[in-house]
Amino acid sequence: xxxxxxxxxxxxxxxxxxxxxxxxxxxxxxxxxxxxxxxxxxxxxxxxxxxxxxxxxxxxxxxxxxxxxxxxxxxxxxxxxxxxxxxxxxxxxxxxxxxxxxxxxxxxxxxxxxxxxxxxxxxxxxxxxxxxxxxxxxxxxxxxxxxxxxxxxxxxxxxxxxxxxxxxxxxxxxxxxxxxxxxxxxxxxxxxxxxxxxxxxxxxxxxxxxxxxxxxxxxxxxxxxxxxxxxxxxxxxxxxxxxxxxxxxxxxxxxxxxxxxxxxxxxxxxxxxxxxxxxxxxxxxxxxxxxxxxxxxxxxxxxxxxxxxxxxxxxxxxxxxxxxxxxxxxxxxxxxxxxxxxxxxxxxxxxxxxxxxxxxxxxxxxxxxxxxxxxxxxxxxxxxxxxxxxxxxxxxxxxxxxxxxxxxxxxxxxxxxxxxxxxxxxxxxxxxxxxxxxxxxxxxxxxxxxxxxxxxxxxxxxxxxxxxxxxxxxxxxx
Numbered sequence: 385x386x387x388x389x390x391x392x393x394x395x396x397x398x399x400x401x402x403x404x405x406x407x408x409x410x411x412x413x414x415x416x417x418x419x420x421x422x423x424x425x426x427x428x429x430x431x432x433x434x435x436x437x438x439x440x441x442x443x444x445x446x447x448x449x450x451x452x453x454x455x456x457x458x459x460x461x462x463x464x465x466x467x468x469x470x471x472x473x474x475x476x477x478x479x480x481x482x483x484x485x486x487x488x489x490x491x492x493x494x495x496x497x498x499x500x501x502x503x504x505x506x507x508x509x510x511x512x513x514x515x516x517x518x519x520x521x522x523x524x525x526x527x528x529x530x531x532x533x534x535x536x537x538x539x540x541x542x543x544x545x546x547x548x549x550x551x552x553x554x555x556x557x558x559x560x561x562x563x564x565x566x567x568x569x570x571x572x573x574x575x576x577x578x579x580x581x582x583x584x585x586x587x588x589x590x591x592x593x594x595x596x597x598x599x600x601x602x603x604x605x606x607x608x609x610x611x612x613x614x615x616x617x618x619x620x621x622x623x624x625x626x627x628x629x630x631x632x633x634x635x636x637x638x639x640x641x642x643x644x645x646x647x648x649x650x651x652x653x654x655x656x657x658x659x660x661x662x663x664x665x666x667x668x669x670x671x672x673x674x675x676x677x678x679x680x681x682x683x684x685x686x687x688x689x690x691x692x693x694x695x696x697x698x699x700x701x702x703x704x705x706x707x708x709x710x711x712x713x714x715x716x717x718x719x720x721x722x723x724x725x726x727x728x729x730x731x732x733x734x735x736x737x738x739x740x741x742x743x744x745x746x747x748x749x750x751x752x753x754x755x756x757x758x759x760x761x762x763x764x765x766x767x768x769x770x771x772x773x774x775x776x777x778x779x780x781x782x783x784x785x786x787x788x789x790x791x792x793x794x795x796x797x798x799x800x801x802x803x804x805x806x807x808x809x810x811x812x813x814x815x816x817x818x819x820x821x822x823x824x825x826x827x828x829x830x831x832x833x834x835x836x837x838x839x840x841x842x843x844x845x846x847x848x849x850x851x852x853x854x855x856x857x858x859x860x861x862x
Contacts (some may be wrong), residue, residue: 418588418596422461425584426469429575444472446540448531449497449504451477451489454546456496456604457593458585462544463500475504476534478527480511482519482609489605496603505534520615535580547572547583550590553639554620567688567698570647578692589636656682657689665690670736676712683708694738696725711736732816740860744788744821751784751826759786761822764858765836774852775826775833775844781853785827793825795832797839806835813838819859826855 415423447462449455462473477493479486490506497504509526511519531543555571562568574586585593597604613619628635660682664674670690675683684704691698699707707722711731714720720731727738747760757765765786775781793806810820815837826834834840836857846852 416596416599418457418592419461419464421588422584423465423468425574426465426471429582443542444474444538444540446531446535446538446543447473447475447502448527448543448545449475449477449493450546450607451493451496451605452546452607453597453604454548454585454590454593456602457597458544458546459496459500459502460600460602461596463502473502474534474538474540475502476531477504477506478530479506479508480523480527481508482511482523483607485605485608489607492603492605507534520617532579541580543579543581545581545583546585548585548588548590548593549640550621550625550636552586552643553636554617554625556639556643557620557624558616563701565698565701566646566653567650569643570650571643573647579695586640653685654689657686660686661689668738672711672731672734672736675708675736680708683712690738691724694727696727699724730816730818733814737816739816739818742822742860747786747788747824749786751786753782757786759822759824759857761788761824761860763822763824763860765824765826766856766858768854770852770854772846772848772850772852773840774846774854775828775840776846777851777853778846779828779844781828781833784833786824787827788824789821793832795835795838796842797835797845799842806832806838809835809838822859824857 445462447455447459449459459475465471466473475493475497477490479490483489494504494506496502507530509523509530511523511526534540535543552571556569559568559571572583572586574584575582596602609615610618611622613622625636632638660678664671664686670686675686678686687704687708688698698704707729710720710722711729714731716734718731720729722729724738727740730737730739742761745760749757749759751757751765751767753767755767757767759765769777789806794803795806795809796803797809806825807820810823815823823836825832826836828844831841831844833844834855836855840852
């Protein structure tokens, strides 16, 4: 519910508080300490130069706004920094509908953003309360999915969350109790490049955020579920942390610092995985012969990195060891199929693949010059003009017809070789069996002109000095 104990203020007072901070001098050393910390973070990460994450001088940020203390303070801080750092700010509130006060929280977020002139969208989700993940984890997963979808929709550079130093310390303890490795114990990253997610308050304590809210007369709401110690994080926050803090007063900052050290170690492991991937990962598949030449720990490190590229949660150490054992020791003709969340880990021709199960439905499309074309099976065709390869543009390659296999097709990509069945050519090209039925075929008039991954019909191929149309297929999940 809306906080009635911690200095409730009207919408007008929120607006006045924002204007007070905006009047501050635009020099970080003269700003409020919390605002100064945030200013330093964004100056480091959003300055448009070669070493920064920003793609342009004016970045667009999407704030995850719950209406609680932390995100309400971050909203106010970001609005205060907008005229100094010149970024564009949007907000998203995810309405889970799990609390009788959920409508009031959404209304408060809309009022906050309206008073500070920040565009906001409220997205309602239905949380599966019988999920095996548990309500807390299921709600978190749906919240992040909504945020990432919105980021893509509005083309924001980053999702911004209000996680702070206390959250980091709690996460470290939770990961420690789960027996997590280096990646898990590094807890939350300040900058998550893969997901375009930033957490600028990880070095700021919750007490500092509370003091800032009081000083600036902010309004926020409290989620009553935060007091329920049946949830693991609340148990750590209310029952474990106070005992540790009584004995070790600086425990939160210490644990947060330890997580930071482990994040550096994890970055080194990622760098090592990227080095190994340069020679072992091609077309989003892993060479098993090369993987077998690595030490056991280094091979597992590469698999973890590969899974992370697909946004997969890390398997347990036992599960990962079993995967590696099956990948490297299964018989050559064995059909390996291991479920990893929404992917299936497969093995084919001494390479490991991650595939997504999909229904093969017939389709018939026309290409009208787009750079990219989504295929109904979930894959994507990419078109680009190149010299000396692809379909010769001199024939007028317009309105190409794209459809899926019907069976019995014959194709001749090489003038020096006889016409072969497409089935034979797909096998020769080492295209995995589960991808073949979904492979889109490109026709020019009534001629099978191009089969991505196999080649171009020899009579339509661009010669050395001619301009051609190169067509590549990106399968679902790659």
